[in-house]
Amino acid sequence: xxxxxxxxxxxxxxxxxxxxxxxxxxxxxxxxxxxxxxxxxxxxxxxxxxxxxxxxxxxxxxxxxxxxxxxxxxxxxxxxxxxxxxxxx
Numbered sequence: 764x765x766x767x768x769x770x771x772x773x774x775x776x777x778x779x780x781x782x783x784x785x786x787x788x789x790x791x792x793x794x795x796x797x798x799x800x801x802x803x804x805x806x807x808x809x810x811x812x813x814x815x816x817x818x819x820x821x822x823x824x825x826x827x828x829x830x831x832x833x834x835x836x837x838x839x840x841x842x843x844x845x846x847x848x849x850x851x852x
Contacts, residue, residue, distance in 0.1 A: 766813075773809075781799075784798070
């Protein structure tokens with residue numbers, strides 16, 4: 764929910780900036796059609812940045828990895844008791 768609020772706030776701020784620039788005519792009318800394109804490109808860059816930051820901060824869980832290995836060993840033993848051939852690769 765927080766991420767949606769951030770994105771909506773950014774959309775509103777850029778829309779307000781765009782409307783303000785159109786009102787004061789700081790940007791020539793021939794270039795105003797580029798502003799939405801710049802907005803979409805900047806939003807895409809922001810999204811890629813957030814994905815990159817999320818991947819860099821992805822937590823590692825060594826304790827969970829050990830529990831998973833233990834579960835795998837237990838499952839192999841269970842299957843071997845039932846007569847299923849479980850070969851290790």
